[in-house]
Ligand code: DGT
Ligand code: CA
Ligand code: CA
């Protein structure tokens with residue numbers, strides 16, 4: 271299959287033509303970009319098609335077809351070979367430095383003899399760049415900074431989601447508060463809920479975009495402006511996270527958010543489907559190729575619906591079978607925040623690491639309208655943070671005394687048990703039987719081999735006092751890798767013993783991982799979505815837990831804390847009865 275190389279060559283053609291034409295928007299540049307989309311949509315090897323057959327493809331005209339034939343015979347598009355001679359790679363690469371557009375690039379070469387990065391650095395140091403027509407000291411400074419930054423951060427530097435998410439939400443909230451902004455949302459990998467984020471892609475719909483870019487560039491989290499245009503800007507935060515902002519018309523909202531959410535693979539599959547119907551799909555609209563009439567653009571739902579697809583939740587858009595499933599109407603019935611009835615992994619300041627009082631935590635859970643919760647402070651084996659038997663019994667009395675104040679919410683006195691190296695947990699069987707719920711987690715021995723780890727977790731599941739396994743691997747994003755376990759064996763034991771696997775919604779944990787969750791598809795494994803909150807302001811972890819469950823294709827029916835109080839309590843008791 272030669273199509274990928276063809277795509278790369280047409281991309282390069284577009285890139286070099288931008289320099290030659292001194293514009294990123296010239297007719298030829300747009301034609302090459304259109305060709306890229308046509309090739310992306312093709313399913314057969316294009317080098318095997320004749321001129322006539324190539325031109326039958328949507329988006330392929332005579333000139334594009336000729337170039338594809340040139341590639342098929344020579345291994346390179348003729349025009350590209352010429353451009354490569356005129357514009358050597360080390361020169362072209364300067365155009366990727368924020369602040370250096372196609373026109374500046376030519377000026378630098380013709381006026382200052384700049385052909386590569388060393389030349390450019392010398393020209394900047396000699397303060398010659400500021401004297402070029404249309405530039406100035408500010409631009410010079412910006413280019414210098416950009417070069418420093420590129421040196422500091424490699425291209426593959428990614429930010430863990432627990433860092434990126436709060437920053438992105440801050441930007442979205444600030445944008446939503448601006449005049450004329452109708453809608454704002456983070457898209458890209460963050461909306462798909464990837465664990466690491468390359469950059470944040472924010473889309474705003476505005477009736478009038480005047481002033482929005484300026485105000486965006488001045489937001490507190492911005493440490494450096496990389497590029498500021500009419501409809502597109504890029505900034506860096508102090509953490510080195512890049513945030514791209516695009517402003518679109520309200521009528522383009524659906525098409526834009528769909529496009530910028532990706533994934534790229536998902537987009538390509540959607541575009542192929544559109545082409546089969548004689549339509550094109552881009553960041554502006556789904557529209558008819560011939561007449562250019564818009565078929566759908568306002569909402570993502572309308573676009574999926576026009577393509578005869580069930581709506582695909584953003585968390586599923588990874589190009590791993592979700593479009594086929596949407597086509598057959600066999601997508602999983604996903605869990606939403608509103609489906610949750612309870613939280614079963616909750617701490618208070620009775621644990622050394624808890625920061626809210628027991629009373630505040632219970633009140634906050636009740637305020638969410640939950641119908642059950644388990645308070646699960648740490649068992650005695652956890653150094654510093656664990657509760658002795660005496661303290662546990664005191665706590666139980668305090669919690670049970672509160673029950674009368676919350677007639678609509680069942681309070682379970684639970685415990686977060688520690689799984690030791692052999693799979694045993696805290697206390698003894700009699701004492702454990704006194705709890706109303708148990709979540710058992712790994713907090714130690716992270717380096718044992720996979721067989722030992724698996725045995726350990728499976729043994730904990732065989733304990734009747736253990737209703738769920740908390741944060742399965744114990745990993746902390748950007749900080750600590752989790753334990754290695756044989757997921758198949760763990761899921762099999764979970765089914766057999768009636769133990770739930772926790773979907774821990776703490777952003778630095780997201781454990782079990784969405785990859786692990788996808789492996790459980792088709793099984794009867796039960797899951798429980800928890801906050802692991804140590805403070806009342808962490809209760810929104812439930813929301814992130816739902817997003818990770820979605821990304822893991824988990825069916826709502828398998829999530830025990832979507833069940834009614836009666837059904838849930840029966841499930842808890844059936845395990846504890848042994
Ligand atoms: P990241 O930033 O590396 O974590 O991953 P994404 O998925 O956020 O990727 P990004 O920021 O490069 O682009 C955002 C979305 O824009 C991406 O998910 C799909 C869309 N997109 C970007 N480039 C292309 C492209 O060349 N073709 C298509 N079809 N879509 C693209
Ligand atoms: Ca991105
Ligand atoms: Ca981006």
Ligand code: ZN
Pocket residue numbers: 615617686802
């Ligand atoms: Zn915990």
